[in-house]
Every structure is written in C-alpha cells, then in structure tokens.
Amino acid sequence: MYFSTALSFVVALGGLATAVPTPAGLGAPGGAPGGAPGSPAPYSIPTDDGFPTPSPDQLLVIQQIADGTLSNAPPPAKLNESSFPVFQLIAFNENFEVAFFSSLLHNITTGVKGFDDFPNKKKKMELVDILQTVLAQEKLHAINAIKTLTNFKAFAPAPCKYQFPTTTTYEAIALAERFTDLVISTLQDAAQTVARNGDVGPVRGITSSMGQEGQQEGFYRIVLSKKPSEKPFLTTNVAAFLFSNLQQYIVPGSCPFDLKEIKLPIFPALQVLSGKGGVDVPAKDQKLSFRADLSKSAAADAYVGKAEGLYVTYFSGQLLPISVPIENVKWNGRVASFDAAFPFIKNEMVGLSIASLTTKNSFAAPGEVVGATLAAPGLIQVDDRVKSWDGF
Known part of the structure; x- marks a missing residue:
C-alpha cells in the first residue's frame, strides 16, 4: 500500500484523524528524562555525541545517522554583520529542535506513559528510525549555523534548558508540525535578508535546509491526516516573530548567555x-x-x-x-x-x-x-x- 508507513502511524497513535492536539504553550512540560510526563523538570540536550561541538569522529556518526554530511564548500569570503542575527536565530531554533526531538525519542524509547501507544514493536521502531534521522539532521543544521558564526568570530548561541507542552506522542507530532511550519516560513525571511545584505553565498544552504524542513512537514501532516502539501506558496514570516515564539519553550534564565546578544526584538505573546x-x-x-x-x-x-x-x-x-x-x-x-x-x-x-x-x-x-x-x-x-x- 502506498503511504503505508504514514498510515500505520495514524492507526498506531490512536486515531489521529479525530484526536485534538494540545495547543503549543498549554499543558505541563513533558519529556524530562527521569521524570513523568508533566514533570516541571527542565530538559537539557544530551552531550554524549559532543553536540553542539562534536569531534571529527562524533560528527561522522551524526552524519551517518542524518543520511548526509555538512557541505565541504569553503565558507563565504565575507558575511555582513547585519546578517549575523539570521544565523544566530537559526542556531537558537535548531538547538530547540534538537532538544525537542531528543526528548521525544527518550520518551518513546523508554516507554513513558503517553508515548507508548503503539500496536507493536515494529511500528514503534519505524517512528524511532524516522525521528533519529530527523534529530541528526537538526543537529547538522545547528552545527552549520554555529560554524558560520564562529568563522566570522560572531556570537553563537549555546543550548538553553527547555520545557515542552506535550504529554503524548500525538501531541508531540502535532507540535512538531506546527513549529516546523513556522520555521519554513521564517527561513524565507532569512534567505531574503542575507541576499539583501549582499551575502548571496549562504542562500543556497538556507534554501536547501528549507526544503528539508518541508519534507519533514509533509510527513507530520500525513501522520495528522492532513494533505501533505499545505498551500501552493507557503506562508511567510519574519525573524522576530519566530524568536518571540520560541521563548515559551525556554526555561526562564536558563540560557548561558544574554538573549540580547541576538539583535532581534522579543514581543509579548x-x-x-x-x-x-x-x-x-x-x-x-x-x-x-x-x-x-x-x-x-x-x-x-x-x-x-x-x-x-x-x-x-x-x-x-x-x-x-x-x-x-x-x-x-x-x-x-x-x-x-x-x-x-x-x-x-x-x-x-x-x-x-x-x-x-x-x-x-x-x-x-x-x-x-x-x-x-x-x-x-x-x-x-x-x-x-x-x-x-x-x-x-
């Protein structure tokens, strides 16, 4: 059957076609290793693979799981200082996504209540396989942005501690669909900003990652019983709105830097x-x-x-x-x-x-x-x- 993998998840996750997700920002955070869903314990990204600064051997493993590598092209000769916030926001967002998918995989693989609703082990491992690849790909997105910033001696944001409003696998996939949609919208702004600044070199990489996020989004939408292609021209966004939206997932005061280092406004929700x-x-x-x-x-x-x-x-x-x-x-x-x-x-x-x-x-x-x-x-x-x- 065509789409058999995605359809199996519709069944496996408890009737996704009729279930209603918890909206982002509502409910207690889940996903803290060692704690039950709803635990207020903050989540920190595991560092066993060296992320966000892996050794060459650790990077090789991440790339193997991600089904691809970082570009081996030389960095652009210059980067306008006004383009720095673009890559700082990308790194800030990708750190969040790495935390989210790390947490989700932990909950699924350890059988945390709410994340264990699978009809059999095969269906569970299908989703784990997909999410492990997604996680590794998000790590490479983050590493790429961080390398761009450090190459020009610009500030590169390190991971914070995070909190997530999901207590079931379904809610987590619904939230992933939502924030991935927002990221795709914002990467349009990123590409236009660097091009306007005369930094055409990074445009190809930004649009490449935008397409990758779109492939993720199509999968999440299929799992949620939605048409995989949302619109003929996807909704656009601006960087400050993504930066503002991400604040709800950050444990206040947990970032090892002043948020003002990223020169973008943070609006009230x-x-x-x-x-x-x-x-x-x-x-x-x-x-x-x-x-x-x-x-x-x-x-x-x-x-x-x-x-x-x-x-x-x-x-x-x-x-x-x-x-x-x-x-x-x-x-x-x-x-x-x-x-x-x-x-x-x-x-x-x-x-x-x-x-x-x-x-x-x-x-x-x-x-x-x-x-x-x-x-x-x-x-x-x-x-x-x-x-x-x-x-x-």
Missing part, C-alpha cells in the same frame, strides 16, 4: 483563544478571539485602555499583510482581550496564518510589520484534514 488555541480553526469567515498581556511593553503605553487604532495583521501565503481592526476590546489593566475578523474566503487562508497586534493597517511588505507590532505571533491553523484516508 499574542494568544489565539479560538479553535483550541489556534489549532483546527474552521475553514470559513469568522471572528477570532485573542488576548495580549502588554504589561512589559512600553510601546503599548499610548494604546492601553483604548479601542481605536489597533489591528490584527495576518501573514497568509505570499499575500501582502492583511490587516483588520480589532473589535469588542476589553482591558484588564494592561491585558487586552479582543476579537478580529478572519477573512478566510477572500484570501484562501488554508493552513498556517500568522497574526500580530499592530498599530498600523497598511504594509507594503512583511518586514514593515515588525516596527508596528505590539504582540506576536498568534499561530492559526485552519483545519484541512482529508475526509477519508485510504491507501492505494
């Missing part, structure tokens, strides 16, 4: 309250509900307590940013709850849309949104599960 935290939103025009805690945002001072002059701005596909005024605004101190239209039909907003709370409603390019943002990102995934899913 924009919570999506509709559709189970933005997951499986119905495919229709509707009002979505949001919440933003602006307690630590000096930029919000002029807007607190008011209902005018604020907008939700969406990224969807390769469309120019879509802005709509917020409605039904309620303030509790500096915490705003509000609704906003989700213009699904006109814009074919299938798959991932990325929302921000902005002080403007007209943008000529995605990059312009950052300077007008008060809170972001809000991740919205429209339910596009297939109605029946049979092999052929």
Whole structure:
C-alpha cells in the first residue's frame, strides 16, 4: 500500500484523524528524562555525541545517522554583520529542535506513559528510525549555523534548558508540525535578508535546509491526516516573530548567555483563544478571539485602555499583510482581550496564518510589520484534514 508507513502511524497513535492536539504553550512540560510526563523538570540536550561541538569522529556518526554530511564548500569570503542575527536565530531554533526531538525519542524509547501507544514493536521502531534521522539532521543544521558564526568570530548561541507542552506522542507530532511550519516560513525571511545584505553565498544552504524542513512537514501532516502539501506558496514570516515564539519553550534564565546578544526584538505573546488555541480553526469567515498581556511593553503605553487604532495583521501565503481592526476590546489593566475578523474566503487562508497586534493597517511588505507590532505571533491553523484516508 502506498503511504503505508504514514498510515500505520495514524492507526498506531490512536486515531489521529479525530484526536485534538494540545495547543503549543498549554499543558505541563513533558519529556524530562527521569521524570513523568508533566514533570516541571527542565530538559537539557544530551552531550554524549559532543553536540553542539562534536569531534571529527562524533560528527561522522551524526552524519551517518542524518543520511548526509555538512557541505565541504569553503565558507563565504565575507558575511555582513547585519546578517549575523539570521544565523544566530537559526542556531537558537535548531538547538530547540534538537532538544525537542531528543526528548521525544527518550520518551518513546523508554516507554513513558503517553508515548507508548503503539500496536507493536515494529511500528514503534519505524517512528524511532524516522525521528533519529530527523534529530541528526537538526543537529547538522545547528552545527552549520554555529560554524558560520564562529568563522566570522560572531556570537553563537549555546543550548538553553527547555520545557515542552506535550504529554503524548500525538501531541508531540502535532507540535512538531506546527513549529516546523513556522520555521519554513521564517527561513524565507532569512534567505531574503542575507541576499539583501549582499551575502548571496549562504542562500543556497538556507534554501536547501528549507526544503528539508518541508519534507519533514509533509510527513507530520500525513501522520495528522492532513494533505501533505499545505498551500501552493507557503506562508511567510519574519525573524522576530519566530524568536518571540520560541521563548515559551525556554526555561526562564536558563540560557548561558544574554538573549540580547541576538539583535532581534522579543514581543509579548499574542494568544489565539479560538479553535483550541489556534489549532483546527474552521475553514470559513469568522471572528477570532485573542488576548495580549502588554504589561512589559512600553510601546503599548499610548494604546492601553483604548479601542481605536489597533489591528490584527495576518501573514497568509505570499499575500501582502492583511490587516483588520480589532473589535469588542476589553482591558484588564494592561491585558487586552479582543476579537478580529478572519477573512478566510477572500484570501484562501488554508493552513498556517500568522497574526500580530499592530498599530498600523497598511504594509507594503512583511518586514514593515515588525516596527508596528505590539504582540506576536498568534499561530492559526485552519483545519484541512482529508475526509477519508485510504491507501492505494
């Protein structure tokens, strides 16, 4: 049967076609070795293979598991300093992904409750085999970004300690699908940024890893009973929104460096309250509900307590940013709850849309949104599960 491996996971993980994932940021962190799911213990990346600075022999093993090697091409002759944050964010994100997949593999292979729902050992090992390769590939992505930075004597972020909101294999795959989608969106911004800076050398490598992440994403979507290809042109994003989103997985104060070393803003979270935290939103025009805690945002001072002059701005596909005024605004101190239209039909907003709370409603390019943002990102995934899913 075609797609037999993916379909077996749909069955193995307990009826994925109808199950509902825990939205990112909700629930207790799981995945800490030695602790039960839900344990608040922070997770640190194992260093038995030398990651993130393996020896040549250790690197050889990682590459064998990853089914490929780092490029042997010489580094670019120069790298504009304004391109450093691109590779710092890539390294920061890849360190998170290495931690996530390391934790998930630990939970599956040790039979932690919630991560042991497989009909037989063969199906369990199929998924373990796939995830081991993914983990090694993410390690190479991180090492590549770190090598780029160290080659130009730029700051390279080391791993932090992490916390994950998943307590089952299904929830973990759903979260992987979500953050991988966001990473693909952001790598578009990375490629454009370095090209604009005149650093065309790294563009090929960035787009190569973008395609690899897309292959991962297609697998996760099949496992979740979604069409593997989400949109004809995937949703774009900006670096600051990914950096902000990753903060929810970092144990506060655990990074062995000051986050300000990465010259990107960190925005207050924009919570999506509709559709189970933005997951499986119905495919229709509707009002979505949001919440933003602006307690630590000096930029919000002029807007607190008011209902005018604020907008939700969406990224969807390769469309120019879509802005709509917020409605039904309620303030509790500096915490705003509000609704906003989700213009699904006109814009074919299938798959991932990325929302921000902005002080403007007209943008000529995605990059312009950052300077007008008060809170972001809000991740919205429209339910596009297939109605029946049979092999052929």
